[in-house]
Amino acid sequence: xKLYIAEKPxxxxxxxxxxxxxxxKQQGYIEVGNGDIVTWCIGHILEQAEPEAYGEQYKKWxxxxxxxxxxxxxxxxxxxxxxxxxxxxxxxKQADEIIHAGDPDREGxxxxxxxIDYLNISDSKRKCIKRLLISDLNLTAVKKALSQxxxxxTFMPLSISALARSxxxxxxxxxxxxxxxxxxxxxxxxxxxxxxxxxxxxxxxVVNRNREIEHFIAxxxxxxxxxxxxxxxxxxxxxxxxxxxxxxxxxxxxRIIVKSLAENVVSRISQQxxxxxxxxxEQKSQNSPLPYNLSALQIDAAKQYAMNAKLVxxxxxxxxxxxKLITYPRSDCRYLxxxxxxxxxxxxxxxxxxxxxIAKAAKDADISIKSKAWNDKKISAHHAIVPTEKPANNxxxxxxxxxIYQLICRQYIAQFYPAYRYEHTKILLNIAGGxxxxxxxxxxxIGWKVLFQRTGDEERENKSLPKVDxxxxxxxxxxxxxxKETQPPKYFTDATLLAAMxxxxxxxxxxxxxxxxxxxxxxxxxxxxAGIIDLLFKRGFLVRQGKQxxxxxxxxxxIDALPVQCSLPDMTAHWELTLNNIAExxxxxxxxxxxxxxxxxxxxxxxxxxxxxxxxxxxxxKKPSFKKRKRRTKKAA
Numbered sequence: 001x002k003l004y005i006a007e008k009p010x011x012x013x014x015x016x017x018x019x020x021x022x023x024x025k026q027q028g029y030i031e032v033g034n035g036d037i038v039t040w041c042i043g044h045i046l047e048q049a050e051p052e053a054y055g056e057q058y059k060k061w062x063x064x065x066x067x068x069x070x071x072x073x074x075x076x077x078x079x080x081x082x083x084x085x086x087x088x089x090x091x092x093k094q095a096d097e098i099i100h101a102g103d104p105d106r107e108g109x110x111x112x113x114x115x116i117d118y119l120n121i122s123d124s125k126r127k128c129i130k131r132l133l134i135s136d137l138n139l140t141a142v143k144k145a146l147s148q149x150x151x152x153x154t155f156m157p158l159s160i161s162a163l164a165r166s167x168x169x170x171x172x173x174x175x176x177x178x179x180x181x182x183x184x185x186x187x188x189x190x191x192x193x194x195x196x197x198x199x200x201x202x203x204x205x206v207v208n209r210n211r212e213i214e215h216f217i218a219x220x221x222x223x224x225x226x227x228x229x230x231x232x233x234x235x236x237x238x239x240x241x242x243x244x245x246x247x248x249x250x251x252x253x254x255r256i257i258v259k260s261l262a263e264n265v266v267s268r269i270s271q272q273x274x275x276x277x278x279x280x281x282e283q284k285s286q287n288s289p290l291p292y293n294l295s296a297l298q299i300d301a302a303k304q305y306a307m308n309a310k311l312v313x314x315x316x317x318x319x320x321x322x323x324k325l326i327t328y329p330r331s332d333c334r335y336l337x338x339x340x341x342x343x344x345x346x347x348x349x350x351x352x353x354x355x356x357x358i359a360k361a362a363k364d365a366d367i368s369i370k371s372k373a374w375n376d377k378k379i380s381a382h383h384a385i386v387p388t389e390k391p392a393n394n395x396x397x398x399x400x401x402x403x404i405y406q407l408i409c410r411q412y413i414a415q416f417y418p419a420y421r422y423e424h425t426k427i428l429l430n431i432a433g434g435x436x437x438x439x440x441x442x443x444x445x446i447g448w449k450v451l452f453q454r455t456g457d458e459e460r461e462n463k464s465l466p467k468v469d470x471x472x473x474x475x476x477x478x479x480x481x482x483x484k485e486t487q488p489p490k491y492f493t494d495a496t497l498l499a500a501m502x503x504x505x506x507x508x509x510x511x512x513x514x515x516x517x518x519x520x521x522x523x524x525x526x527x528x529x530a531g532i533i534d535l536l537f538k539r540g541f542l543v544r545q546g547k548q549x550x551x552x553x554x555x556x557x558x559i560d561a562l563p564v565q566c567s568l569p570d571m572t573a574h575w576e577l578t579l580n581n582i583a584e585x586x587x588x589x590x591x592x593x594x595x596x597x598x599x600x601x602x603x604x605x606x607x608x609x610x611x612x613x614x615x616x617x618x619x620x621x622k623k624p625s626f627k628k629r630k631r632r633t634k635k636a637a
Contacts, residue, residue: 002036003095004132005088005112007102010321012040014137015101018146028087039091041102045081046114048170049074063182063608067175067600073167075118085115092119100152101132104382105330106583107527109155110162131155135328137320138388161583164592165525168575172197175600179607180561187611191620193558194539197572198524199532200559203541204567205500205507206492207551207559216488221255222262223482226436228274228429229475234466238274238429238436240265259483266479268432274474278428284441285421288414288448290334290373291384294526295502297329297407302495305403306547309498309530315404316385323397324390326408328382330527335378336386341370343389348416350391351409356402358410361451365416373415386412410451417448425465431476440465491548494533501529510570523569523576540620554618561612563603571599 006012012030016023020033029039051058051068053076058068077085092098098116102108116126129152134145176195184193224240242249242256249258256262292300294313301307307315316329345367352362373384387409397405426439442464446453468474492500500507502522508514524532536542541555551559559567575596581587 001095002097002099003091004036004038004099004101005115006038006040007108007111008042008321009040011101011103011134011137012038014134014139014142014324015132015146017139018142028084029091037091037095039088040084041088041111041115042081042084044111045078045085045088046075046118047078048166049076051174061178061182063179063604066179066604067171067597068178069171069597069600075114088115089119092116092121095125097128097130098125099130099132099149101134103330104133104135104328105332105525105527106158106162106165107330107525109158110166113152113156113159114163127153129153133382135331135382136388137324138390140389157585158583160589161579164582164589165579167593168596169197171596171600176562176566176603176607179604180558180612183607183610183612184561184615187613187616189612189615189618189620191554193561193612193615194541195558195562195566196532196535197575198528199536200562200566201523201569201572202497202501202532203536203551203555204559205569206497206542206549207556207567209489209492210551210556213488213491218485218487219251219257220259221251221257221484221486222259223256223484224262224265224269225480225482226269226274226429226431227477227480228431228436228438229477230466230468231472231474232466235477236438236465238427238431238438241435241437243435255486259481262481265434266481269434269436269476269479271478272432272476274429274431274436274476276427276468276470276472276474277430278426279468279470280424280426280428282424283421283444284424285419287419288371288417289411290371291336291386291411291415292408293331293334293384294329295332295498295522295529296334297385297404298530299495299498299502300407301404302493302498304407305400306494307400307403308494308533310534311400312404313530315400319397319401319405319408323392323395323401325388325392325395325405327384327386327388329385331382331385332526333379333382334373334384335375336373336383337379338374338376340383340386341374344416346389347387348413350389350393351387351413353391354393356392356406356409358406358413358451361410361413365413366418367416369416369418371415414448414451417451418445420447420449421445427465427468429474438465491545491550493547493549497533497549498529504569504573504576508570508573509568513570513574523572554615554620557612557615557618560614563606566603 004012004015006015016030016032016038019036019038022033024031029037031037053074054068054070057065098121100112100116102112116129130149131152131154132145132149134142136142173196177193180193180195184191226238226240227235228238229235242254246256246261249256249261251257294316297316298309298312301312302309313329316326319326320329348362348365348367352359385408392405420443422441422443424439424441426437429436429438440463490496501524504522505514537544540552541558543550543552565571575592578587578592582589582592
């Protein structure tokens with residue numbers, strides 16, 4: 001008998017639908033026509049044991065017992081799902097072959113693997129476990145996945161990476177939360193000071209941004225525009241480019257800060273000859289944006305619909321599990337397997353046949369175009385989020401679901417539109433010995449951009465420069481002094497905070513690490529980022545003011561109390577890089593955990609050496625709670 005262990009009931013139902021009938025639903029499992037069994041987890045049905053499981057001395061929160069670092073790690077069944085674990089245990093004993101059907105990501109890999117490990121399956125049976133990878137819950141896609149089972153051993157590095165992340169979060173969170181909560185109580189703070197491996201650097205980003213804005217002092221700077229006229233009376237604006245000789249009068253950003261210098265340039269160039277020293281014309285093109293991964297979708301949804309990250313994820317789960325209209329949503333990949341291209345005609349046809357705002361765009365799509373999105377080398381456990389072959393016409397969607405589905409469809413349709421092409425022109429001028437430049441882009445083919453254009457875009461894009469030749473003598477009518485002020489950075493929004501998490505290299509201070517990190521390496525994972533942001537709001541560290549995200553006094557006080565390294569993304573960004581390397585077999589479990597243990601000892605010593613004066617006098621938003629820490633789990637269906 002084959003036993004399929006799905007991550008959640010919705011996935012189990014999709015698998016059952018693709019297996020022989022009749023189907024007999026039992027308590028906690030379904031038997032199919034050929035005698036095989038499909039059972040399921042309900043998200044994580046095991047969780048990390050609490051500190052007291054490792055010794056009675058850990059029941060009381062005491063600085064002297066920290067750090068808590070288990071010699072042997074223990075998992076325990078969750079109370080609410082222990083009956084389902086008993087079902088899986090019974091079925092595993094009866095099974096001749098086990099098929100792992102967790103979600104196609106590292107968390108999904110670990111979720112089922114840890115159950116298998118907990119049940120002490122024999123080595124012979126373990127070696128034969130197959131892996132079923134499903135990213136589309138529609139019948140045809142599931143049947144195809146069932147015909148392409150893989151060896152589960154191949155995915156062990158992914159599981160080990162997830163295990164290392166899970167244990168690191170436990171170690172870091174348990175130890176530092178206890179340490180700073182204990183120290184906080186000594187200065188009268190009656191609440192839990194929660195510290196997390198990822199959440200705290202994210203809070204640090206917001207706190208630092210708030211303070212940059214609070215302490216920002218606007219400084220004046222000056223620019224000079226030249227109004228230039230051609231021999232046939234056409235005019236255009238050219239901008240002054242200060243020379244190296246002007247550096248003593250410039251700030252670190254290369255802006256002129258001495259008004260008299262700019263005024264002198266204005267007076268010198270008015271009614272002077274403007275000689276064309278160079279004309280550069282270049283044909284350029286821009287390919288369509290890739291299909292979405294979760295973070296890119298969350299960022300666009302925040303910009304366009306003001307939807308927060310958690311709401312977008314919840315909507316995506318409904319579109320995937322309930323409506324079966326999109327592929328697996330917790331993806332960090334923006335590419336598609338080449339074989340997926342064969343589905344394009346059906347998907348585009350269904351969208352075109354509907355009455356949605358993008359139906360016409362689908363009708364105008366050219367299915368013969370194959371964008372760079374189809375690239376097998378870029379695919380790991382899962383691919384980009386795209387529409388499925390299921391038509392949406394007769395499905396009732398709420399407004400949130402409609403909006404997210406439309407975004408996903410539009411991004412997919414863009415793959416079947418030609419490139420955006422334009423001519424880039426740049427003119428260099430010498431006016432009274434100074435360098436001035438003017439540039440413009442003139443579209444020759446709108447291509448995929450027609451799907452994303454808003455009112456006024458076409459007018460802005462069609463601004464062109466008059467035709468001039470190198471060596472031609474033009475006339476500068478006037479110089480214009482532009483008085484400007486430096487602007488403070490903007491408060492984070494849901495969109496920009498997510499962008500900061502996914503492109504964390506921009507905020508890393510360590511130059512060596514900054515050079516190593518790629519833009520795709522971020523804080524947290526696609527599956528956890530929304531939950532981390534939401535957690536910071538629930539714990540009273542962040543608040544919203546309209547679209548803006550602000551740190552509370554408690555959030556600021558916590559960041560001030562912690563060692564600087566805990567509030568910067570450098571350390572945890574390095575950890576994320578190592579976790580990815582474990583998944584790719586470029587690093588191992590011990591190379592990650594051993595330095596972490598050493599770091600914990602140092603951080604606990606630092607915590608005990610000083611009192612967190614920055615939170616003295618602050619009141620907790622909630623009553624203190626020392627209940628058992630709940631493990632963050634993936635949403636169960």
